[in-house]
Amino acid sequence: MSSQFALLKTRRYGPFFGTQFLGAFNDNLFKNALVVLLTFQTTQWTAMKPELLANLAAGIFILPFFLFSATAGQLADKFDKSRLARLVKVLEIVIMLIAGVGFWLHSLASLLFALFLLGLHSTLFGPVKYAILPQHLREEELVGGNALIEAGTFVAILIGTLFGGLLAGIEGGKAWITAGCLLTAVLGYLTSRGIPEAPAPEPTLKINPNPFTETWRNIGFARENRTVFLSILGISWFWLFGALLLAQFPAYAKNVLGGTETSVTLLLGTFTLGIGFGSLLCERLSAKQLEIGLVPFGSIGLTVFGLDLAFASPTTLPPIPLSILPLLHSQGTLHVLFDLFAMGLFGGFFIVPLYALMQIRSDASHRARIIAANNIVNALFMVVGAGAAAGLLSNGLSIPTLFGVAAISNAAVALYIYGLVPEFLLRFIVWLLVHSVYRLEKSDIDRIPDSGPALIISNHVSFVDALVITAACHRPIRFVMDHQIFNWPILSFVFKAGRAIPIASAKDDPVLLERAFDEVSAALAGGELVAIFPEGKITSDGELCPFRPGISRILERNAVPVIPVALSGLWGSIFSKRDGRPLGNLWKARPFRRIAIAVGQPVNPGQAVPEALRNTVLELRGAEK
Structure with a gap:
């Protein structure tokens, strides 16, 4: 103070x-x-x-x-x-x-x-x-x-x-x-x-x-x-x-x-x-x-x-x-x-x-x-x-x-x-999360631009990753997320309030897939921040999965800066998949668990290759999962 x-x-x-x-x-x-x-x-x-x-x-x-x-x-x-x-x-x-x-x-x-x-x-x-x-x-x-x-x-x-x-x-x-x-x-x-x-x-x-x-x-x-x-x-x-x-x-x-x-x-x-x-x-x-x-x-x-x-x-x-x-x-x-x-x-x-x-x-x-x-x-x-x-x-x-x-x-x-x-209530839920369940440490958050479009990419450790990133950034972020999670009965309100973009695989719903890419393009063209988890799924062992090529497809339509973000400390929390399904061991919950978010230098869209971005996020994360 x-x-x-x-x-x-x-x-x-x-x-x-x-x-x-x-x-x-x-x-x-x-x-x-x-x-x-x-x-x-x-x-x-x-x-x-x-x-x-x-x-x-x-x-x-x-x-x-x-x-x-x-x-x-x-x-x-x-x-x-x-x-x-x-x-x-x-x-x-x-x-x-x-x-x-x-x-x-x-x-x-x-x-x-x-x-x-x-x-x-x-x-x-x-x-x-x-x-x-x-x-x-x-x-x-x-x-x-x-x-x-x-x-x-x-x-x-x-x-x-x-x-x-x-x-x-x-x-x-x-x-x-x-x-x-x-x-x-x-x-x-x-x-x-x-x-x-x-x-x-x-x-x-x-x-x-x-x-x-x-x-x-x-x-x-x-x-x-x-x-x-x-x-x-x-x-x-x-x-x-x-x-x-x-x-x-x-x-x-x-x-x-x-x-x-x-x-x-x-x-x-x-x-x-x-x-x-x-x-x-x-x-x-x-x-x-x-x-x-x-x-x-x-x-x-x-x-x-x-x-x-x-x-x-x-x-x-x-x-x-x-x-x-x-x-x-x-x-x-x-x-x-x-x-x-x-x-x-x-x-x-x-x-x-x-x-x-x-x-x-x-x-x-x-x-x-x-x-x-x-x-x-x-x-x-x-x-x-x-x-x-x-x-x-x-x-x-x-x-x-x-x-x-x-x-x-x-x-x-x-x-x-x-x-x-709904942004007010969304931020309230996020604030409660990071002040009761977790203690969030932030590093180089000012690398996320105060204005203009950018694509945020992050490792995917738990079901609350989007909320943690939202808590760290004062700007609204449009998250791209799996359509099944988007429609969960309780959390769907939070995702809709945050104007998340549901996406499905080409096999599950090709129409929804194309609509998602169109929404991402429109959001970036409108100067908004969009965030994706390029692994495409939550890690089941704490390690980073390969990054999918959706990043390249987004940047082909909108050549915007890419902001690499690494989350750490969430692996093993009640919202991760360690020891089985999330929320399965509430009795093991540890209040005020220390977690961290680190933001890397913006990457030029021409250099934003999935494998290189994965290495950057891995380096930002460090040894702690």
């Missing part, structure tokens, strides 16, 4: 991280202080119910994302992003002056207007934040960079929430809130001056001032890549889920747990610490590469612990409001806090890979506008979520029941997205 923290020492990342951290801290310092004041001193400000006021404040803050994200995306693609960051920080200083006037005049309208402007500030900074990372970081640093941003953001939320709640509860708190917010805004501007230049990808872009037509256009950019668009839907759902949860915390702390103002900070702090830990763990669990298999893992945790939170919530209030220490000793509180931390942890697993996936697979020329589309859809989801929560609560639904409804809805949304893009 040290590698991602090393980014903080670099000029290409450190000042940007500090700017983002201070901005998130300031947003939450002001927003939480305001919500706590309005929740616990409601009658001094308005006749509206505290629960409805909290959801109104949440809706006002995110409304600018919906209205102005399209313009923000255009600005980030047209102008240098470091310059935009500095201008946004100047705007933050002005906003905090307006908030100070609102506190001084005791004007709810002025404070809500300042909250709206803070949402505008975040709207303008959003495309800068996520579009600047691919310009300043290498691809292998993106997961760690995004993880630090997410973790840092939620630590900033925690600290800002803590200070906001504390300042809201002290004598003369309004003046201290104003001073703290203004000081933070000034520090944010000074930090932003250290961000290095990030040249505009489209400096000649003509700004479309119409937010509605430009919004539709940006969504069109995002929809050009189905996986990117569905990632945006997943991100948006997470922010709906998270915003709905956070908006209820003040009322939940007061009316369900029976706590005081400071107990709100305890709930928010526990949840945000969970997200911070989950985000930082992503780089280690994904081995520094994009691992979208963590996304289903995250969604499962959000649902399980969301439901548990609904059932674990107390049903009776204590006789008097409890401060933090008495509340911690109250029955059921630790269970609630555990659920909140776990939801945050799994939320980190869910959100970090989706942001990295969106950045990597977006076209660089309009990446900021795709991120703007993400912000627009995020805002739409959160506005709808805030409205739905307010409506359900107004009709008598309790807050714990609302949490349960959100958890069940999370499961339904996850199943819908994974049904549309």
